[in-house]
Amino acid sequence: MRLKGRVAIVTGASSGIGRSTAITLAREGAAVMATDIDDRGGAETLAAITAAGGKARYLQQDVRSEEQWIATVAATVAAFGNLHILVNNAGIGSGQLVTEMSLEAWNNQVAINLTGVFLGCKHAIPAMRKTGSGGSIINISSVAGLEGSAGLAGYCATKGGVRLFTKAVAKEYAADRIRCNSVHPGIIDTPIWTKIDEGGLQELQAISQPGANAPNPDMIAQMGSPMARAGSPDDIANGILFLASDESGYMTGSELVIDGGWTA
Ligand code: NAP
Numbered sequence: 001m002r003l004k005g006r007v008a009i010v011t012g013a014s015s016g017i018g019r020s021t022a023i024t025l026a027r028e029g030a031a032v033m034a035t036d037i038d039d040r041g042g043a044e045t046l047a048a049i050t051a052a053g054g055k056a057r058y059l060q061q062d063v064r065s066e067e068q069w070i071a072t073v074a075a076t077v078a079a080f081g082n083l084h085i086l087v088n089n090a091g092i093g094s095g096q097l098v099t100e101m102s103l104e105a106w107n108n109q110v111a112i113n114l115t116g117v118f119l120g121c122k123h124a125i126p127a128m129r130k131t132g133s134g135g136s137i138i139n140i141s142s143v144a145g146l147e148g149s150a151g152l153a154g155y156c157a158t159k160g161g162v163r164l165f166t167k168a169v170a171k172e173y174a175a176d177r178i179r180c181n182s183v184h185p186g187i188i189d190t191p192i193w194t195k196i197d198e199g200g201l202q203e204l205q206a207i208s209q210p211g212a213n214a215p216n217p218d219m220i221a222q223m224g225s226p227m228a229r230a231g232s233p234d235d236i237a238n239g240i241l242f243l244a245s246d247e248s249g250y251m252t253g254s255e256l257v258i259d260g261g262w263t264a
């Protein structure tokens with residue numbers, strides 16, 4: 001029970017890394033407000049947590065909306081009395097060459113992957129200050145926030161933005177004992193690979209195997225990943241758990257890379 005008595009918000013909790021994180025934090029004693037734009041998956045996440053004896057609620061939330069962020073933080077404090085942990089996880093992937101990318105697609109990716117993270121921090125920090133014991137914010141970036149990748153310029157821009165935004169927040173709120181760290185997953189076996197707009201890029205198509213539910217391990221190996229396999233959502237959730245807990249109490253503004261050696 002590494003998070004006993006803590007209250008957490010996890011966005012994008014209907015699927016993949018967000019679902020695994022919500023389940024993991026609840027297993028370790030946190031009361032979890034699981035949110036997502038996708039209600040059906042949210043019900044499944046909630047059922048998994050409550051079946052294991054955990055404490056959670058589900059709320060539909062579009063992370064692009066400031067009003068919905070205000071409502072989510074208020075609902076969390078109303079339900080559980082406090083807010084200590086925020087996991088800004090909701091995100092989308094879109095693979096298009098810069099010259100092929102519409103302004104609409106660019107703006108939507110920025111709104112979800114980067115503005116959503118800003119809004120989450122903006123509205124969670126005042127609630128965390130009131131706890132008197134500080135808080136921990138975990139922003140999900142990517143290895144694409146550390147290295148450029150052809151065909152993923154928009155995604156790289158948002159994830160690189162999350163990386164440095166995280167460090168600035170860490171410096172601004174350290175005196176309030178609010179820590180802020182980023183997590184950089186490599187290729188993780190989640191449904192994102194079935195939703196990604198590959199923009200006709202062969203390399204992305206080969207990894208994402210349209211119609212399949214898992215990234216292609218042969219392709220991952222060919223691309224030079226030393227462990228030659230995709231990671232699991234739990235691999236990332238365990239890193240997030242560490243950053244949420246007091247075990248990482250001296251870490252803020254850090255980058256936790258969990259990529260099977262991809263960027264090594
Ligand atoms: P996922 O399985 O697709 O889960 C993402 C969740 O976010 C989905 O339930 C999605 O709903 C939701 N979402 C999308 N737009 C939203 C919005 N506007 N407001 C609220 N929720 C929204 O993907 P994942 O792989 O777990 O990704 C989680 C995070 O990890 C993302 O930030 C992603 O960029 C990052 N990441 C993933 C990988 C990987 O290989 N899987 C690698 C590096 C980083 P819909 O299904 O309705 O869109």
